[in-house]
Amino acid sequence: MQLNTTIPALNRWQTSPSIDTLQSLYDTSADQWHNNLVRLGQIHDYQLLFKSQAVYDRLRHLDQTARILDCGVGTGAFSAALLDSIEQPVHISGIDISYPMLTHARQNLKNRCTALDLWWGDIQRLPFADNSFDTVIFAHVLEHMADPVETLREIARVLKPGAPLIGSVTRKGLGQRLLSLRWHNRGYTANQLNLFLQAAGLETVEPFDYGTGWSTWMCIATLGVKPRVKIKP
Numbered sequence: 740m741q742l743n744t745t746i747p748a749l750n751r752w753q754t755s756p757s758i759d760t761l762q763s764l765y766d767t768s769a770d771q772w773h774n775n776l777v778r779l780g781q782i783h784d785y786q787l788l789f790k791s792q793a794v795y796d797r798l799r800h801l802d803q804t805a806r807i808l809d810c811g812v813g814t815g816a817f818s819a820a821l822l823d824s825i826e827q828p829v830h831i832s833g834i835d836i837s838y839p840m841l842t843h844a845r846q847n848l849k850n851r852c853t854a855l856d857l858w859w860g861d862i863q864r865l866p867f868a869d870n871s872f873d874t875v876i877f878a879h880v881l882e883h884m885a886d887p888v889e890t891l892r893e894i895a896r897v898l899k900p901g902a903p904l905i906g907s908v909t910r911k912g913l914g915q916r917l918l919s920l921r922w923h924n925r926g927y928t929a930n931q932l933n934l935f936l937q938a939a940g941l942e943t944v945e946p947f948d949y950g951t952g953w954s955t956w957m958c959i960a961t962l963g964v965k966p967r968v969k970i971k972p
């Protein structure tokens with residue numbers, strides 16, 4: 740007799756969870772999310788990422804008219820770290836599939852920006868016009884995408900030519916596999932991340948390590964730039 744057994748926990752990280760699964764996972768985690776980030780040192784590490792020379796050099800041109808989009812904004816921690824690193828407040832737009840996360844993001848960001856608009860929606864279909872944003876940022880959402888390159892193409896669509904994309908993802912490895920049992924997240928190598936951004940049409944791609952604790956072994960940051968339109972001589 741053939742014995743058919745499956746071990747879902749071992750296969751889970753190889754598939755992409757549905758939006759509904761992710762939404763309910765993050766809805767129920769929203770109230771603890773910020774404290775967990777503090778406990779892991781992730782807030783501090785996000786600040787270090789935005790203060791790193793490569794990222795700071797890309798952001799120092801931002802003025803009060805600048806529009807920033809945070810994809811998978813969560814409770815707003817990644818945007819808050821960006822705001823800590825620049826001299827002027829800017830307009831922040833955030834998008835997420837979890838209303839409870841967005842409610843926390845509103846509380847955390849509302850007095851810190853020239854304008855704040857938060858959207859319930861899927862980053863695979865952004866509700867924004869082409870070439871709208873001076874910078875797009877994302878932290879730990881690409882790991883949930885069935886097709887990371889298509890998602891990055893959609894993100895690149897809304898970036899202005901010459902504008903940077905700054906992101907953080909989970910590094911592929913044992914730690915990520917353990918995390919994925921709860922969070923259903925994939926992990927990527929620096930090389931994979933590089934190839935994803937290049938396939939999405941971004942230039943000057945520089946994956947780099949950041950942080951002092953958790954993030955140094957669990958995360959990789961990336962920086963890409965949307966090419967400027969070339970004018971034929």
Ligand SMILES: C[S@@+](CC[C@H](N)C(=O)[O-])C[C@H]1O[C@@H](n2cnc3c(N)ncnc32)[C@H](O)[C@@H]1O
Nearest residue numbers: 765811812813835836837840861862878879880
């Ligand atoms: C790991 S959390 C990161 C949150 C925040 N960026 C941070 O660093 O604290 C991932 C976030 O992405 C959101 N998310 C997952 N899939 C999404 C999708 N397809 N579109 C928009 N948001 C999504 C989740 O609801 C959650 O808030």
